[in-house]
Amino acid sequence: MFDNFVIPDxxxxxxxxxxxxxxxxxxxxxxxxxxxxxxxTFVLTQLTLLxxxxxxxxxxxxxxTYTFSNMFVDDMxxxxxxxxxxxxxxxxxxxxxxxxxxxxxxxxxxxxxxxLFATLGMLVMISANNFVTLxxxxxxxxxxxxxxxxxNRDSLASTEAAMKYFVLGALASGMLLYxxxxxxxxxxxxxxxxxxxxxxxxxSNRTVLIFxxxxxxxxxxxxxxxVPFHMWIPDVYHGAPTPVTLLIGSAPKLAAFAIVMRLLVSxxxxxxxxxxxxxxxxxxxxxxxxxxxxxxxxxxxxxxxxSAISHMGFMLLGIVTGVVGxxxxxxxxxxxxxxxxxxxxxxTTTAAFxxxxxxxxxxxxxDELDDYKGLNKRSPWFAAIMLMIMFSxxxxxxxxxxxxxxxVLQAVVAAGYLWLAVVAVLFxxxxxxxxxxxxxLMYFDAPVEETPISAGLDMRILISANGLAxxxxxxxxxxxxxxxxxxxxxxx
Amino acid sequence: xxxxxxxxLAIWIPIGAGLLVLMTGGDRNAPLARMLALAGAVAGFLVxxxxxxxxxxxxxxxQFVELANWIPRFNINYHLGVDGISMLFVVLNAFITxxxxxxxxxxxxxxxxxxxxxxxxxxxxxxxxxxxxxxxLFYVFFEASLIPLYLIIGVWGGANRVYAAFKFFLYxxxxxxxxxxxxxxxxxxxxxxxxxxxxxxxxxxxTPQIWVFLxxxxxFAVKVPMWPVHTWLPDAxxxxxxxxxxxxAAIGLKLGAYGFLRFSLPIAPDAxxxxxxxxxxxxxxxxxxxxxxxxIQADMKKLVAYSSIAHMGFVTLGFFMFSAxxxxxxxxxxISHGFVSGAMFFCIGVMYDRVHSRQIxxxxxVVNTMPKFAALFMLFTMANxxxxxxxxxxxxxxxxxxxxxxxxxxxVLAASSLIMGAAYSLWMYKRVIFGAVANKHVEELTDINGRxxxxxxxxxxxxxxxxxxxxxxxxxxxASVNDLLRHVAVSKIH
Numbered sequence: 006m007f008d009n010f011v012i013p014d015x016x017x018x019x020x021x022x023x024x025x026x027x028x029x030x031x032x033x034x035x036x037x038x039x040x041x042x043x044x045x046t047f048v049l050t051q052l053t054l055l056x057x058x059x060x061x062x063x064x065x066x067x068x069x070t071y072t073f074s075n076m077f078v079d080d081m082x083x084x085x086x087x088x089x090x091x092x093x094x095x096x097x098x099x100x101x102x103x104x105x106x107x108x109x110x111x112x113x114x115x116x117x118x119x120x121l122f123a124t125l126g127m128l129v130m131i132s133a134n135n136f137v138t139l140x141x142x143x144x145x146x147x148x149x150x151x152x153x154x155x156x157n158r159d160s161l162a163s164t165e166a167a168m169k170y171f172v173l174g175a176l177a178s179g180m181l182l183y184x185x186x187x188x189x190x191x192x193x194x195x196x197x198x199x200x201x202x203x204x205x206x207x208x209s210n211r212t213v214l215i216f217x218x219x220x221x222x223x224x225x226x227x228x229x230x231x232v233p234f235h236m237w238i239p240d241v242y243h244g245a246p247t248p249v250t251l252l253i254g255s256a257p258k259l260a261a262f263a264i265v266m267r268l269l270v271s272x273x274x275x276x277x278x279x280x281x282x283x284x285x286x287x288x289x290x291x292x293x294x295x296x297x298x299x300x301x302x303x304x305x306x307x308x309x310x311x312s313a314i315s316h317m318g319f320m321l322l323g324i325v326t327g328v329v330g331x332x333x334x335x336x337x338x339x340x341x342x343x344x345x346x347x348x349x350x351x352x353t354t355t356a357a358f359x360x361x362x363x364x365x366x367x368x369x370x371x372d373e374l375d376d377y378k379g380l381n382k383r384s385p386w387f388a389a390i391m392l393m394i395m396f397s398x399x400x401x402x403x404x405x406x407x408x409x410x411x412x413v414l415q416a417v418v419a420a421g422y423l424w425l426a427v428v429a430v431l432f433x434x435x436x437x438x439x440x441x442x443x444x445x446l447m448y449f450d451a452p453v454e455e456t457p458i459s460a461g462l463d464m465r466i467l468i469s470a471n472g473l474a475x476x477x478x479x480x481x482x483x484x485x486x487x488x489x490x491x492x493x494x495x496x497x
Numbered sequence: 498x499x500x501x502x503x504x505x506l507a508i509w510i511p512i513g514a515g516l517l518v519l520m521t522g523g524d525r526n527a528p529l530a531r532m533l534a535l536a537g538a539v540a541g542f543l544v545x546x547x548x549x550x551x552x553x554x555x556x557x558x559x560q561f562v563e564l565a566n567w568i569p570r571f572n573i574n575y576h577l578g579v580d581g582i583s584m585l586f587v588v589l590n591a592f593i594t595x596x597x598x599x600x601x602x603x604x605x606x607x608x609x610x611x612x613x614x615x616x617x618x619x620x621x622x623x624x625x626x627x628x629x630x631x632x633x634l635f636y637v638f639f640e641a642s643l644i645p646l647y648l649i650i651g652v653w654g655g656a657n658r659v660y661a662a663f664k665f666f667l668y669x670x671x672x673x674x675x676x677x678x679x680x681x682x683x684x685x686x687x688x689x690x691x692x693x694x695x696x697x698x699x700x701x702x703x704t705p706q707i708w709v710f711l712x713x714x715x716x717f718a719v720k721v722p723m724w725p726v727h728t729w730l731p732d733a734x735x736x737x738x739x740x741x742x743x744x745x746a747a748i749g750l751k752l753g754a755y756g757f758l759r760f761s762l763p764i765a766p767d768a769x770x771x772x773x774x775x776x777x778x779x780x781x782x783x784x785x786x787x788x789x790x791x792x793i794q795a796d797m798k799k800l801v802a803y804s805s806i807a808h809m810g811f812v813t814l815g816f817f818m819f820s821a822x823x824x825x826x827x828x829x830x831x832i833s834h835g836f837v838s839g840a841m842f843f844c845i846g847v848m849y850d851r852v853h854s855r856q857i858x859x860x861x862x863v864v865n866t867m868p869k870f871a872a873l874f875m876l877f878t879m880a881n882x883x884x885x886x887x888x889x890x891x892x893x894x895x896x897x898x899x900x901x902x903x904x905x906x907x908x909v910l911a912a913s914s915l916i917m918g919a920a921y922s923l924w925m926y927k928r929v930i931f932g933a934v935a936n937k938h939v940e941e942l943t944d945i946n947g948r949x950x951x952x953x954x955x956x957x958x959x960x961x962x963x964x965x966x967x968x969x970x971x972x973x974x975x976a977s978v979n980d981l982l983r984h985v986a987v988s989k990i991h
Contacts, residue, residue: 381608381611381652385519385522385523385611396644401640401641401643401644401670402636402637402638402640402641403637403641407637407640408568411571411633411677412571414677414678414681415571415681415684418678418681418682418684418685419681419685423678423682426678426681427675427678430674430675430677430678431674433674434667434670434671434674437666437667437670438663438667441647441663441666441667444647444648445651445659445662445663448648448651448652449651449652449658449659449662482568482570483567483568483569483570486568486570486571487569487570490570
């Protein structure tokens with residue numbers, strides 16, 4: 006009866022399997038951990054992430070490998086993104102530690118387990134080669150995040166944010182599914198690589214395809230948080246407890262980039278002209294709304310939420326310039342620029358939310374812009390780190406953000422979309438204003454409070470390293486840039 | 498020629514010293530921070546001296562070249578070098594840095610380390626701008642130099658400093674972002690090179706040349722600043738601390754003008770010829786109209802700021818007449834303006850430190866209480882007005898002489914600046930220095946101390962030296978300027 010059952014090659018999915026096992030084990034172990042000994046759970050979580058990263062490096066072959074009947078793919082792009090993902094998650098957990106330990110009501114084992122499941126979801130998204138796999142990964146991520154946003158269940162803002170996130174997220178998932186089913190109807194396959202081949206034959210019904218594509222793009226836009234599907238971003242960023250905001254704002258962007266690459270580039274490249282047109286509109290709108298609305302914010306988390314919208318819009322510029330007039334000559338340059346952009350953005354945004362967590366202490370969230378007044382007086386070093394973060398986000402050299410913007414812009418110029426490049430730089434000029442304002446608060450204004458920063462040494466060292474890494478990326482971007490290009494060259 | 502990477506040293510010594518100064522921490526260690534800053538500034542200056550002494554004046558090309566891979570992915574190189582046009586600015590910049598550190602010695606008591614560090618880092622970045630031969634390297638230095646000045650204005654500036662700092666930053670960023678796109682366009686046109694020297698040889702059709710020229714123009718015109726995008730300058734100058742004003746006037750304004758010679762003219766020569774008339778008109782408006790604006794200013798710093806715009810109008814005028822005399826005159830004017838405007842701002846700073854007012858109306862009869870100061874201030878005011886035997890005269894005279902050859906009416910309008918300059922400079926001087934002692938504040942003034950005297954004396958020597966014997970400065974420029982003109986004369990259109 007089991008004659009037809011072939012054990013799939015588990016090796017490409019070894020890190021995921023390890024992570025899933027460990028997550029469940031930690032869930033069990035945590036039952037026996039007293040609230041005061043939560044450090045055990047924390048350490049186990051970090052070891053799990055480290056272990057998964059080690060397995061990832063060890064099992065990486067550098068070749069494109071399919072397994073589970075082609076539902077799962079492991080390639081260089083996945084490897085690279087996953088390594089950055091583990092790294093980000095480890096840093097995120099470190100940043101969250103003090104905040105959670107200061108607030109015992111939130112410092113439950115579920116937090117760590119959910120974070121691991123979210124990580125697993127992202128890993129599956131990155132490696133998905135089938136609509137179903139992709140959807141499962143996405144839902145695993147989303148459901149974990151919905152719960153995490155509501156972790157602080159006594160907070161009205163958090164609960165409201167969780168509800169909003171859940172309703173809009175479910176709607177987006179519905180759209181994505183609807184789009185997928187349309188594509189399935191038109192091509193008869195759920196497998197992404199096969200879909201590309203079927204589309205290449207050009208015998209599918211174009212109306213159904215485009216119809217499905219529209220829904221697919223809308224669903225992706227929701228997950229990326231680009232205008233006009235961005236409504237949830239500011240509320241969720243603002244309402245969620247800061248460690249959760251940090252999680253939502255950082256690592257999932259890597260996964261979102263991956264599913265855009267898998268669905269649109271690997272699967273639907275023959276329809277590139279169509280989805281590029283849609284994404285250009287989304288991108289320009291995001292840069293406009295994100296940058297303009299950020300100016301009006303008084304809450305740093307909300308400001309960073311709008312900034313995230315504008316950054317995702319900017320990143321899309323790299324995706325839309327891959328194919329020009331049916332000529333994929335620019336694809337590698339464009340997509341690797343977008344990938345570099347995402348990586349730098351994640352690094353920067355992790356540092357930014359890390360700063361909020363550094364400043365926060367029991368009973369004080371440090372998420373209002375005015376909390377940063379006169380930071381230069383209180384702590385010149387962290388003011389300098391925050392200054393670097395802000396200038397990096399604004400795209401001013403010598404910080405990582407400049408070369409991220411540079412590489413995407415050159416892709417846009419290479420593809421001949423000069424007008425789009427002009428629009429992009431004009432909006433980044435507007436964006437510079439609100440980043441400068443944070444610097445102004447820290448350096449030009451007098452402090453409203455003199456309490457010294459109470460964060461622990463590990464946090465101080467880590468956030469300094471994070472900030473310096475970002476600055477280092479602005480001095481020597483070559484390595485990561487060429488890694489991105491190389492990974493995509495080996496994967497596409 | 499020396500084998501040491503002098504240009505790298507000129508860039509990284511001040512930046513390294515700046516970081517070191519930052520490490521001294523709070524104001525408890527202010528004396529140490531000052532000493533370190535001075536040592537860094539002097540060391541930074543000393544490494545630029547061999548640039549001048551070892552400069553081969555017979556050569557028009559790049560000297561002291563350094564070349565290393567930086568970002569091979571986009572063929573961006575760490576490519577440095579100076580020619581007769583840029584070398585003097587590196588030296589001037591390093592020299593002014595010492596002045597600025599000395600100028601803030603006692604005056605700045607708040608966050609001393611950060612103040613000194615900001616100036617040192619900016620000095621290094623600006624040396625980077627003058628010596629970059631790679632478009633992106635230039636851009637990176639060009640934009641990074643905004644950060645320290647933004648902080649200097651915002652942290653140590655006057656009452657309206659926040660507004661001025663934002664205006665300064667956003668204005669300049671606006672210009673440079675379009676410049677960045679032009680660099681990318683040239684990158685793809687040249688088949689993947691960011692080398693400025695490659696771009697000089699790159700043939701481009703007229704229409705794209707004009708676009709490239711305009712993108713450059715926006716960046717550099719804002720920085721120079723040319724009329725009508727000059728409005729950020731008076732604000733920035735007025736609100737900046739004395740040191741900030743000195744650097745801005747002496748070096749900051751030169752960056753834009755330098756950009757014209759390094760980018761606009763050689764990369765888009767046909768567009769430059771085509772649009773020369775337009776630039777000349779803008780320059781003349783700056784010279785004449787801004788001269789009038791300066792005349793009515795009640796604030797001394799604003800007056801000198803407007804006079805800077807008028808003087809820079811002379812510079813851009815000189816560039817776009819395409820003659821060796823005019824370009825060299827403009828370059829001399831730039832260096833002279835570095836000394837003179839730096840000294841003028843320092844003089845105003847000296848009075849401001851004592852009276853805490855920059856209003857002309859608050860002064861009068863200062864000569865009675867500060868005779869030494871009045872004498873030195875007189876010299877710089879005269880230089881600002883372009884009196885013969887001061888450096889201010891040489892550049893203006895050369896440009897006007899070239900203008901006579903170019904077009905009589907242009908020369909007439911340009912020459913009117915000598916009258917305007919004399920009018921606003923001397924009238925201000927008269928109201929501030931002469932007359933009866935105006936009020937109690939003036940009565941209580943103490944004359945300049947040793948440090949202030951030394952700074953002014955050094956600047957005075959430079960001003961007179963350049964005015965009496967400009968040969969040492971111009972001989973450096975000849976070969977490079979002639980090369981540039983030969984290059985501009987050849988059309989890039991096929």
